[in-house]
Amino acid sequence: MDIxxxxxxxxxxxAKWFAVVxxxxxxxxxxxxxxxxxxMLGTLEISFEKxxxxxxxxxxxxxxxxxxxxxxxx
Amino acid sequence: xxxIFVSKKxxxxxxxxxxxxxxxxxxTKKKIDIDGVSPTTSPLSSFWYMPHDIDFETKxxxxxxxxxxxxxxxxxVGWIVVFTIMLFAPGVLGSFPILDFMPERFxxxxxxxxxxITTAYFLENFxxxxxxxxxxxxxxxxxxxxxNLIYKQxxxxxxxxxxxxxxxxxxxxxxxxxxxxxxxxTASEIPNFEFEAVPKPDKVVEVMQYLIAEEENEHLRGxxx
Numbered sequence: 001m002d003i004x005x006x007x008x009x010x011x012x013x014x015a016k017w018f019a020v021v022x023x024x025x026x027x028x029x030x031x032x033x034x035x036x037x038x039x040m041l042g043t044l045e046i047s048f049e050k051x052x053x054x055x056x057x058x059x060x061x062x063x064x065x066x067x068x069x070x071x072x073x074x
Numbered sequence: 075x076x077x078i079f080v081s082k083k084x085x086x087x088x089x090x091x092x093x094x095x096x097x098x099x100x101x102t103k104k105k106i107d108i109d110g111v112s113p114t115t116s117p118l119s120s121f122w123y124m125p126h127d128i129d130f131e132t133k134x135x136x137x138x139x140x141x142x143x144x145x146x147x148x149x150x151v152g153w154i155v156v157f158t159i160m161l162f163a164p165g166v167l168g169s170f171p172i173l174d175f176m177p178e179r180f181x182x183x184x185x186x187x188x189x190x191i192t193t194a195y196f197l198e199n200f201x202x203x204x205x206x207x208x209x210x211x212x213x214x215x216x217x218x219x220x221x222n223l224i225y226k227q228x229x230x231x232x233x234x235x236x237x238x239x240x241x242x243x244x245x246x247x248x249x250x251x252x253x254x255x256x257x258x259x260t261a262s263e264i265p266n267f268e269f270e271a272v273p274k275p276d277k278v279v280e281v282m283q284y285l286i287a288e289e290e291n292e293h294l295r296g297x298x299x
Contacts, residue, residue: 012177019183026190033197037222040205043228044218045129046142048117052204059197066186073179 016074023067030063053067116120118204121273123281132230134213141210141281145203145271146253153199160192208269212276212285215258217267230261231267233289241275241284258282 037056041049114122122142133139164185173181202221209216215236219227236258243254254275258267272278 012180015180019180019187022187023190026194029194032203032224037201039226040201040220042130043226044205044207045127046117047127047203052201055197059193062193063190066190069186070183073194074183 019070023070024040027063030060037057120146138212143208143269143272146273148202148251151272157196164188190218229264233263233286235262237261239279243280
């Protein structure tokens with residue numbers, strides 16, 4: 001007998017929370033990117049600073065958006 | 075009773091001489107004239123000669139950045155191709171029933187997850203290329219290493235500590251696109267600096283040799299005075 005049948009839970013509910021945890025880890029990664037980009041730009045100030053900073057922040061917002069989307073859609 | 079020693083007040087001439095000191099460094103900017111090397115303005119250039127608006131943590135106020143080097147843009151082709159394939163993969167694979175075992179909402183999220191991985195791949199490779207730079211100033215050479223977004227190493231060596239400079243260009247692609255590795259041997263704490271896959275390695279060596287000669291002249295002038 002399948003363990004999910006014993007516990008009366010759907011395999012897709014388990015899959016949903018796996019996906020949500022995965023996207024949560026991705027948000028942490030995006031935060032690390034923002035922090036590291038800021039540190040790199042602190043170490044080395046190049047005139048292309050604004051687009052790089054913007055890119056890291058857009059990426060963080062995208063990752064949060066994806067997390068919220070996964071919670072809503074799944 | 076008169077004072078034995080009265081310190082002289084600084085005259086305006088002396089003060090202006092002190093103020094004028096930083097401008098001495100600017101002469102480097104004017105003097106370097108090497109064939110085939112002209113100042114560039116793009117911050118995405120991999121051979122950025124006489125860059126302005128560049129600063130780094132340990133930069134001295136009077137220090138002048140002469141050259142900023144990155145890997146040749148052609149070295150990015152590999153990951154750009156993989157990124158492009160990743161970008162179009164869901165569209166191409168959509169015609170095959172790979173995700174059909176999933177409910178529709180899961181199929182949609184799977185595609186979104188794929189694009190997040192694609193974005194991360196692009197971001198990591200681009201930032202790795204953008205921030206891994208070598209800087210040559212009129213005082214020293216510097217190597218900035220950032221890898222995997224979590225590791226940072228900054229090394230530098232004074233120009234007067236440099237013992238030997240050489241460059242190597244092997245293979246058809248490197249010859250065709252004129253890029254190679256510049257190896258700098260020093261007498262400082264870090265014995266070797268390697269500028270990997272930088273454009274115009276011959277010109278890099280030429281610029282460094284010029285700056286080293288300038289540095290030696292400066293020392294000689296200092297000793298004579």
